[in-house]
Amino acid sequence: MTEQAVVVDGDSLDCATVAAVAAGTGSTVRLDPDAAERAEHSWRLAEELATHRVVYGRTTGVGANREAMVQSDSAAEHGKRLLRSHAGGSGHRLPDEQVRAMLLIRLNQLAAGHSGAHPRLLRSMADALRQDALPVVHEIGAIGTSDLTALAETGLALAGEGPWSRGTLPAIEIGSGDALAFMSSNAATLAQAALACVELDTLLRASHAVAALSYIALDGSPEAYATSVHQARAHPGQVYCAEELRRLLGMRETPRPGRRVQDPFGLRAFPQVQGPALDAVRYLSEVLHIEMNTGPENPMVSVADGEIYHHAHFHTAYLSSALDHTRGTLHQVAELSAARLGDLVEPAFTDLPAFLASGPSGSSGVMILEYVAHDALTQLRHAALPVTLGTAVVSRGLEDHASFSTQAARQAREAATAYRVVLSCELVAAVRALRMRAADLVDLPVREAYDAAASILDPSMADRPLTADLARAQDLLDSLAGW
Template identity: 50%
Template sequence: MNQTAIAVNGSGLNCDVVAAVARDGAFVTVTPQAVERARQAWEVVREVATRQPVYGRTTGVGANRNVLIEDDAAHGLRVLRSHSGGAGPLMSAETVRAMLIVRLNQIAAGGSGVDPDVLGALADVINRWLIPPIPAYGAIGTGDLTALASTALCLIGERPWQGNVVGAHFPLRPADALAFISSNAATLGESALACRDVLELLRVSIPVTGLSLLAVQGSAEAYAAPVHAGCPHPGRRRVADAMRGLLEGEELKPARIQDPYGYRAFPQVHGPAVDAVENAETVVTREINASSENPLVDVANRTVWHNGNFHTAYVGLGLDAVRAAMFQTAALSAARLGTLVEPTFTGLQPFQAAPGEPGSGIMILEYVAHSAIADIRRLATPSALGSAVLSRGVEEHAGFSTQSARATTEAVTAYRIVLACELIAAVRALRMQGREPSGRLGEVFARSADALDSAVEDRALDGDISSAADLLPRLAPYGVY
């Protein structure tokens, strides 16, 4: 349990902080300024509702937006109950906790008009590890209505928390029902975790590529600063810089005038992935600190604005680009793996089989890697290519950022397997060659060698793949660009 305290104030939340709360259990508090900001918005929206229609408070929702509501208490409960009908397997606990911290921060930013007491309630839910049972299917990128309605029903005590835990009943006024659920907090929470994970794996790929380069007696010439100054995309320049830093001090004796694309074009292919995930991270960070509410409560002008801030097109498009770039760089990892089973590149038996044996060695790693890459390719289909017309035609577009976030999460799992396969092959080749890198790559090799089985006889490699996948996060600091 992480005892770090996170003071939520409606700004300053980032993907690392979301992960610290969702996965590590960082303790959450809410600043007095955030409570006061939420209180002012709550007072303003109640005042405005006495003199003009406010969507979801004094009117129905969706196609019922023109229906005026007199009993807001009964209406609010109807909204929660009717919108909580998701389906499918339950979201993971970490995704739900990511949703909770994002929604807490959004309400703290002001603009929702939700009762400020909800801030303390949500913080308590997070700190007590209460998990609302939320089915995965129900959102399309225009509001995580089913997820947040299910959460609200747990808050008011109408539904039990996951595991049939009966928690204390927390305050959520029925009049605030639509304001509470009008958010993409679940999509944004999952997006934040996915960005963090992709960024970590992209960093890991750099030292793994360095080990592979040594194992095939490759050249560092493709990473020279003048090469990348000639076409100065930010990502590729930083990747090349990181490769040069890792290879510094190594006695490289290139075996060929130029290497295959897996090495020679690594910055050009990996760089776009770095740029894509950093763009997506910027977008997600902006969203999780925004007042993306409909209607938006404007305290300064004492009014509300009906708007389309709930539409997360930026997030979906950003993550779509991440998966496309991830596929490209994962395919390059598989290409390097292909060189590591070839005697002409390693000087070893085919497939790095044990000396004197016509064995299969690491042959199966190529199949495993390409199986994982096939999933990344499938998941790379842009979610933004879909659309939908809903609620009797009044909600006539959707960007499916929710599906983009879920696909990115799944692609992370597959990419981790691809890199694990390459790491096993590179470390095994260097061991069998009797070579040990120096400097920072030497540290990477030592950590990897300690974690991976040194036996080379034909045997099941599933344990090796699992060990390598678990090791990857510890190698990420060596790939900082």
């Protein structure tokens, strides 16, 4: 396997690269020399400024302790005390892929050169990624105003006091100003959001192929996808979706009249519902790109100004809002997939037996798929509930608002998992319907998607468990996204 070289420069990290490194399948990470130099300048400036002015978290405590000055005789241990006191995460351990993604994002943010953390922290994190040494990090402990517990646990592992789930590294020194500089980030939340963004993008692209197969099985009307229709209300995602369906279905000329005057919404309104989800994922990707390539640390060290600024970049309202919007649009897309599944089991739409059954009278065919799809759809509905309607007041009233982007990111991954199930149910039913109809797909680009699915799904039409088919269909969706 050819290793992918990932150069961490503090400026060019994207979600696809995060996902590739998170997978742990051969990415070599190295720190850009210019980034290391920026970190060095930032650290030296922060050290110098802290000798003659108050610097939050460096010469003071944190939170409501912001005015408690660190005594000179205990300054050497101040950083480690902060890490120890904040490493109180709970719940399940984060999966390895999320820990790798968190390390990469935090390293890239530190490489932007605004933290004032010692460069040895950056070198140690780069070593961790190269050697796949992963600290133990727990899931619960953040509300969208810095991932304090997750990064404190990581910092303690780097300092030689915290446990590792994979491998280990030599302990490094944590200076009085390093702890807050390291913890002041939402890197764990961003990691989960970036992985969700990549998966959602994949599933939405795969849904074009699945919907195209359902369109053929249901004798859809091409009028709803006509170029002129979508140019008349040219939202980018909607236009792109219609273009994809025209491409997959080989629509090259002015559409002919369809079998029905108007199709059910699952077919007719697909571009109008899929479009907002495509646009939402694109916007989420843009937000993540900014968040991953920024210096979020409070206080921020500006070498250019020769100054330190106290601010609120730890607050991730952009991210939580983008995630809420994305999950909401995804739920609508999943509803349409479930609606098309309902059409596929209805003889009035397919001219096939009810539930696509084949066998003695009373055979159930794919009846159970609707139950599976609506179970998953209900899970998605709950995951789509907005987190931005709540808030929290903590630290003796000083920190009186929270974005809950951490919970929004967690729910985004749950929503993606649920949508994968819904879409796989539609795919299994669509392929079965096309087999029963012996549909002619020779000249259509979507034929590749059909052949791929037909090659792995059991061709038996007898009543039988469909669990294995659903598992294979779920795995295939990643490949269908490329078509």
